Amino acid sequence: MTDEGSGTHRPGARKRDGWGGRGGLWAALAWSLGVLALLVALPLAARHRLPDPLATHWGGRDPDGSMSLTGAVLVPALLWLVLVLVSALLQRYYGERTPGCGAAALASGGVLLTGAQTAVVHANLDRARWQDAAPMGIEVVLVLLATAAAGVLAWLAGRRFGARAEALPAAGAPVLDVPEGEEFVWLSWATNPWLQLLAAVLGLVTVAGVLAAASGLAGLDWSLVLPFALPAVAVLVCSSVQARVTARGLTVGFGPFGRPARHWSPADLVSARVEQRTAAQAGGWGYRINGLGTTVMLRGGTCLVVRTRRGTDFAVSVDDAERGAALLNALIARAGQPTG
Incomplete structure (x- = not known):
């Protein structure tokens, strides 16, 4: 897919x-x-x-x-x-x-x-x-x-x-059935126009x-x-984010060139889910760390949230988060990790 x-x-x-x-x-x-x-x-x-x-x-x-x-x-x-x-x-x-x-x-x-x-x-x-x-x-x-x-x-x-085309959100179960050996890529992003300006x-x-x-x-x-x-450089890096899910796991890149970036393999993750978050809950705009864990908040609304094996949460506000979470859960399940 x-x-x-x-x-x-x-x-x-x-x-x-x-x-x-x-x-x-x-x-x-x-x-x-x-x-x-x-x-x-x-x-x-x-x-x-x-x-x-x-x-x-x-x-x-x-x-x-x-x-x-x-x-x-x-x-x-x-x-x-x-x-x-x-x-x-x-x-x-x-x-x-x-x-x-x-x-x-x-x-x-x-x-x-x-x-x-x-x-x-x-x-x-x-x-x-x-x-x-x-x-x-x-x-x-x-x-x-x-x-x-x-x-x-x-x-x-x-x-x-x-x-690029933006895929429609997936409806139904939080875990998608990905046939063994089939290649797939999920890609989504978010930008903050005020930070870019x-x-x-x-x-x-x-x-x-x-x-x-x-x-x-x-x-x-x-x-x-x-x-x-x-x-100018710091604000530019924090003004856009891109999330990518492949068979290798989740990669979150920052700025117009996707650098710097953070990567988690399926073995590094316990589960993936979707949450509604606001900037006030995250502690403001940009890269925020608080009681919710780490949140990359560029616009309020749906966030892709992953729980790592270290017990911490990482959330990123991107479009089509439902599909990204479903694919990640499928990868985690295939790697023998729990999905809940």
Whole structure:
């Protein structure tokens, strides 16, 4: 039997949008607005230290083309708006067949344009004429490498939380009959849109500080950057969770790449069940430890709860928890463990 992990869409199944749910859509919107603000703000913040016109094109290492300050502000911004529209269309019409394509275009395009704008400002800073702009060299290589890395990472994240089908909950007995030797995969996830939005905002503040330093507008002060960078990573990891049941047991992965992850084999578990829990019961949002055990609470409602052989409970708030618990109980029974 095969559930969500196959990507097969069955009648009556609900599908997520190509951005990985409402949280991914809000994060994409925050990224789009943040990149637009950076493209406009970088040259305007340095306008008193830039020539007008300023160098915007280099033939080899030396500048051979220029543009007015107004053009240097508006042209990248307009290119970005067009790219945002193209990314949205890609995700709308091709996101189901190619999950992550729109996210990859949005991430790589944003990095490319902001990197190029930063390099242009840095090269023209404190120059009397655009012809005196600094030569381009390693900056181009670094921007291209960062662009490729951003595109690949966004594509991988998009494939994990992109347009997969959500299987309908199983009705009936809490233990499913899985024929011996038959392979199966159950896959489900949950996201918290507010945490994803917070991670995007913190990340943009971090990027703004790094780009300001790279352009020469300010020095790089790690005491100001790290308080935003570290929480951005921590919040991003805690903003989404993915639960996967295979013949090897249960794996719960965190963040857009499923790392870090926790794994339990069927021999590690005593039973699996479904419970209704709220954030108040769990002690708040995110990764919580209290009298109920460990709870990964990203949205209130149905949780998949497993009892380990150590006598502790681990709960994760994911969709279709009934089917996941039934499959786990079938695996536990096959391994000779009790299911109650």
